Amino acid sequence: MTNKSLRSNILTFIATYGESALQEAMQQYIDNQQIYIYKTKSCTARIKISDIYYLQSQQHNITIYTSHDIYKKYGTLTQELNILYSYGFIKCNQSCIVSLSKIKSIQNNDITLANDTILHVSRSYAPKLLAAFNSRNYAYNSNNSSISIKK
Numbered sequence: 001m002t003n004k005s006l007r008s009n010i011l012t013f014i015a016t017y018g019e020s021a022l023q024e025a026m027q028q029y030i031d032n033q034q035i036y037i038y039k040t041k042s043c044t045a046r047i048k049i050s051d052i053y054y055l056q057s058q059q060h061n062i063t064i065y066t067s068h069d070i071y072k073k074y075g076t077l078t079q080e081l082n083i084l085y086s087y088g089f090i091k092c093n094q095s096c097i098v099s100l101s102k103i104k105s106i107q108n109n110d111i112t113l114a115n116d117t118i119l120h121v122s123r124s125y126a127p128k129l130l131a132a133f134n135s136r137n138y139a140y141n142s143n144n145s146s147i148s149i150k151k
Helices: 002-018 019-033 079-088 125-134
Strands: 033-041 044-047 053-057 061-066 070-074 089-093 096-099 103-107 109-114 118-120
Touching: 033 070, 053 079, 053 089, 053 109, 061 096, 079 089, 079 096, 089 118, 089 125, 103 125
Parallel strands: none
Antiparallel strands: 033 044, 053 061, 053 096, 061 070, 089 096, 103 109, 109 118
C-alpha cells in the first residue's frame, strides 16, 4: 500500500467514523500487542493483556482468568492493578479487578463479561466502574444490555 492510498484510507475512515473512532481503533491495536508477564517461583509465561478477563484475589493468592487458561500466583491485587490499570482494568469489588473491554453489561450489582461470567460489583466501587465503563465507550449494546446499579 502506498502512502497516498494509506492517507486516503485514513481520511475515508475518519470521514465515516470520526477521529475518536480512529483513536480507539489504534488504542485497541496497541492494547492487543501488550503482554503481561506471569511469574511464579517455577514458571514464567507471556499472556496477551487482551486475553485477560479478570483477576481475583483470596489471601494473596491471585487467580488470573483468561480466554485460554487460568493462572495462579502469589501477590496482591494492588500490585496487579498497578500493572494493568493503564490497559483498562478496574476494581469491581475488594477482591476482583476486571478488564473494561471484556464487560458486556452492568445490571443491578452484577457485571456480565463477554464470556458470560457474572461478577459482583460492590456499592463502593460501582460509581467509579460505571464512569470508567461509560468514558471508555464500552457502551452498551441495545440488543440486551443495560447499565444500572442499585444503591
